[in-house]
Amino acid sequence: GAVVSQHPSWVICKSGTSVKIECRSLDFQATTMFWYRQFPKQSLMLMATSNEGSKATYEQGVEKDKFLINHASLTLSTLTVTSAHPEDSSFYICSARSDQETQYFGPGTRLLVL
Amino acid sequence: GESVGLHLPTLSVQEGDNSIINCAYSNSASDYFIWYKQESGKGPQFIIDIRSNMDKRQGQRVTVLLNKTVKHLSLQIAATQPGDSAVYFCAERFTGNQFYFGTGTSLTVIP
Numbered sequence: 001g002a003v004v005s006q007h008p009s010w011v012i013c014k015s016g017t018s019v020k021i022e023c024r025s026l027d028f029q030a031t032t033m034f035w036y037r038q039f040p041k042q043s044l045m046l047m048a049t050s051n052e053g054s055k056a057t058y059e060q061g062v063e064k065d066k067f068l069i070n071h072a073s074l075t076l077s078t079l080t081v082t083s084a085h086p087e088d089s090s091f092y093i094c095s096a097r098s099d100q101e102t103q104y105f106g107p108g109t110r111l112l113v114l
Numbered sequence: 115g116e117s118v119g120l121h122l123p124t125l126s127v128q129e130g131d132n133s134i135i136n137c138a139y140s141n142s143a144s145d146y147f148i149w150y151k152q153e154s155g156k157g158p159q160f161i162i163d164i165r166s167n168m169d170k171r172q173g174q175r176v177t178v179l180l181n182k183t184v185k186h187l188s189l190q191i192a193a194t195q196p197g198d199s200a201v202y203f204c205a206e207r208f209t210g211n212q213f214y215f216g217t218g219t220s221l222t223v224i225p
Contacts, residue, residue: 004157042218046214093157102160103213
């Protein structure tokens with residue numbers, strides 16, 4: 001299947017700092033990318049959907065000024081958690097979809113805010 | 115609708131037995147479904163998909179069954195192995211871009 005990477009895998013940061021997570025589709029062009037967060041023992045929660053070159057569509061309850069998403073190219077989307085606080089600690093997962101239907105997921109980024 | 119943060123149901127099976135994982139989806143208009151496997155600390159991994167015009171699809175050791183009448187999806191794993199231990203999610207596509215995920219089921223294979 002298609003390969004999606006995320007960087008970094010782990011982030012530990014102090015409260016108040018901003019953290020950028022990259023999501024790349026390595027062997028296909030992703031017209032749409034999705035960002036999810038996941039708490040331990042829980043399901044994936046969709047945060048936002050982004051299409052290349054346009055603004056992201058955020059799910060209800062997700063602060064767009066808090067979670068900045070940039071889908072700059074067909075192979076790269078970034079999620080920036082601005083002024084991170086301990087409650088933002090979570091597992092952030094991106095997925096990418098080409099013109100085909102299937103979403104392929106990245107390996108996830110674990111964020112720990114102290 | 116969209117999955118919320120519910121705690122995962124669990125399923126334990128003996129190695130070599132068949133596993134059946136169930137999923138109830140929410141939208142009768144959903145036209146495409148995917149099963150994902152997620153191992154601890156990793157991102158979800160595609161297992162198998164099925165379109166709404168099908169009732170059954172088979173892969174290697176896995177079979178997905180779709181019952182549109184009751185909006186039910188199941189994943190059958192034959193001869194379950196320890197490496198199958200993971201959380202399994204179903205996902206439904208409601209609109210062109212939107213996928214919604216089930217709560218997931220944690221499968222534990224007992225050697």
